[in-house]
Amino acid sequence: MATRIRAHDWAGGPLGPIKGWPQSLRTAVEIIVGSGHAMQLAWGAERIVLYNDAYAPMLGERHPVALGRPFRDAWPDVWEEIVPLVDKVFAGETVRFEDMPLVMTRHGYPEETWWNFSYSPVRDEMGAVAGLLNVTVDATPKIRAEHAEAALRDSEARLRDLADTLEQKVAARTAERDRMWDTSPDLMVEASLEGVYQRANPAWRSVLGYEPADVVGSTAADFTHPDDMKLMFGALATVQTDRLPSVNLRFRHRDGSYCWIQWVAAPSAGLIFAIGRDVTVAVDAAKHLRETEEALRQSQKMEAVGQLTGGLAHDFNNLLAGISGSLELMQTRLQQGRFNDVERYMAAAQGASKRAAALTHRLLAFSRRQTLDPRPTDANRLAVDMQEMIQRTVGPAITIEVVGASGVWPALVDPSQLENALLNLCINARDAMPDGGRITVETANKWLDERAARQQGMPEGQYLVLSVTDTGTGMPPEVIEHVFEPFFTTKPLGEGTGLGLSMIYGFAQQSGGQVRIYSEVGNGTTVSIYLPRYYGAVPDESEDALANPLPRSEQGETVLVVDDEPTVRMLVTDVLEDLGYTAIEAGDSVAGLKLLQSDTRIDLLVTDVGLPGGMNGRQMADAARVTRPNLKVLFITGYAENSAVGNGHLAPGMAVMSKPFAVDMLAARIRSLIEASRGMSTIRHSGQPTLDRP
Ligand code: ADP
Ligand code: MG
Secondary structure (H helix, E strand, O other): OHHHHHOOOOOOOOOHHHHHOHHHHHHHHHHHHHOOOOEEEEEOOOEEEOOOOOHHHHHHHHOOOHHHHHHHHHHHOHHHHHHHHHHHOOOOOOOEEEEEEEEOOOOEEEEEEEEEEEEEEEEEEOOEEEEEEEEEEHHHHHHHHHHHHHHHHHHHHHHEEEEEEEEEEHHHHHHHHHHHHHHHHOOOEEEEEEEEEEEEOOOHHHHHHOHHHHHHHOOOOOEEOOOHHHHHHHHHHHHOOEEEEEEEEEEEOOOOEEEEEEEEEEOOOEEEEEEEEHHHHHHHHHHHHHHHHHHHHHHHHHHHHHHHHHHHHHHHHHHHHHHHHHHHHHHHHHHHHHHHHHHHHHHHHEEEHHHHHHHHHHHHHHOOOOOOOOOEEOOOHHHHHHHHHHHHOOOOOOOEEEEEOOOOOOOEEHHHHHHHHHHHHHHHHHHHHOEEEEEEEEEEEEEEEEHHHHOOOOOOEEEEEEEEEOOOOOHHHHHOOOOOOOOOOOOOOOOOOOOOOHHHHHHHHOOOOOEEEEOOOOEEEEEEEEEEEOOOOOOOOOOHHHHHHOOOOOOOOEEEEEEEOOOOOOOOHHHHHHOOOOOEEEEEEHHHHHHHOOOOOOOOOEEEOOOOOOOOOHHHHHHHHOOOOEEEEEEOOOOOHHHHOOOOOOOOOOEEEEEOOOOHHHHHHHHHHHHHHHHHHHHHHHHOOOOOOO
8 A cells, every 4th residue: 555655646636746745644644554453544624535455455346446535435335424423533533433344355255344443533733633543453353252152152041941941841741650650540561672561550559459569570471361462462562663552452450350451552762651541341341232232133033033933833734734634534535435535635735735845945945055956948938938827926907028038048047946036026026016017027148257247246157137127116225235135024014024035046146146136216126137057058858748648667667766764765666656667665875775786777766865874865876877877866855955966066867856846747857867868878879979968
């Protein structure tokens, strides 16, 4: 700055050339230029500015043009504020500022700085104030130190506050926990992460009968019921790292009984803290409730079964009375020689037997254990054949339409059961149309792919569908939900048995199919029976044979009858002999097999399934087929022996009939079986392939 001041063109300005400057100005300039402190001088009426090197940065961009300029040009932005102070100095006063903040670029970047100023008057040779000396001291280090100290104090204070609140909180928590620990009705325990109890609260005494001090050192395994052990160890594994939501465990009371404890637990600071509530009362109550409900359901079921059994016993009694009464009367008439009346009693006895047979069938179907005789069946023909009977059953107010799809697949199903089901569906339809309406019986082929099958809950494959649609009341969903339940009926007492649809359901399931209901309230109902497709043609069977008088033996064929019940054996033998067959009898499986393994001529085996002698009828037949592979077999079953004969899936050349049966049916079955074997041997001779099935 000394150089600049010397080089400056002062001559054109108010101060004039340096050599003309008064001594007071020269001295002042020498002081500032020689000082290491930032100093500025404002001289004369124009307050012309001179400054030293230390002061230059304070002027920023205005250095060096500020040199030799009036104060107001060097400091235009603060001049307004400063002018009263400057005036005071020129009036002879000294002015001081402490810690004035100023943003300054001294090291290549703007930074906040603080300054102490003093403005003091400089007098000329006459003693008048001619200039103003501004001495500036950098207060930045001092202020920075102050700030740092203040910040430190501040954070210290805050830390202290924080510590205080934390301490308070922890204290409050601990107090609360201690209070709870002592007064809680719930078990509390602190355990190591391995599950060893370190501390137990007094509730252990009231809930489980143990002194808390005695609990210390034991583990949950010492108290847990053996059946809950696995659950407990699982919970312990969880709580070593995680909160345990809630787990119910049976803990042993000191008296040996068990209490249900609902535990919640969490790991905390290397320990496990657990709270257990005694919920024995609630758990037991729930269990009692369940047991009561179960008992109620059971008693309802028993009552229903009781009603059914009662009703059946009554029906059977009536039927038996009809049969035995007729037989007694027959005996009397025969003794009296009044042969004409015999026929009438016989008819009565037969009628009663048929009704009894129908009743047992219904029951077996309902129990899904009826003996089914699935055969390739043309549903179209079955529906058309049934039409007249349906019409007679439902009355003239209802129109029946049978719509048989053309090219319909044969179904593999017991045709007489299907007839029964169809009739039942039509009776339900009639009941839903008290004022008349229309029943449509339809058939259709349905191919269920995997997805459709899954939706319908059946195996994928091809099905024949027989549907019955009515224009009746329809069913709301809450009725549909229950219709397959046995005994479910919405009909008045005495009118509905609630067995129709449950029987159809059982029958369809047992046949490898399904029943589906579609219904709209007020519009009507469709019930569809899905039956598995039979791959092959429907053989033109016994229909014609049935219509004809009883078929008679043609070649003196021999039939072996095996049954342990002498009356049945006698009856079957009599029928066979009437028809011209030779009958051989055996009373058990051993005797039967002996005959079968001899070289006696046997064209057909008629056998009971349940037999004494160590083998059932099916096993005996299989053993016989080792030496007589083409032996025809007719099983006669009395009850649920379905599984014994193969659940309706019989080997070729085998057939099944359920007891009781009409004599003409038996004759027709025997005839068709023997004829099939006869036809087969003919075909065998000509070397043609054959369908080895009756
Ligand atoms: P039941 O005919 O003896 O009542 P079902 O098992 O045959 O027993 O039928 C059970 C119930 O299903 C009936 O009581 C009736 O409410 C309802 N239902 C069956 N078929 C139909 C139908 N076609 N239309 C309306 N409701 C029906
Ligand atoms: Mg019904």
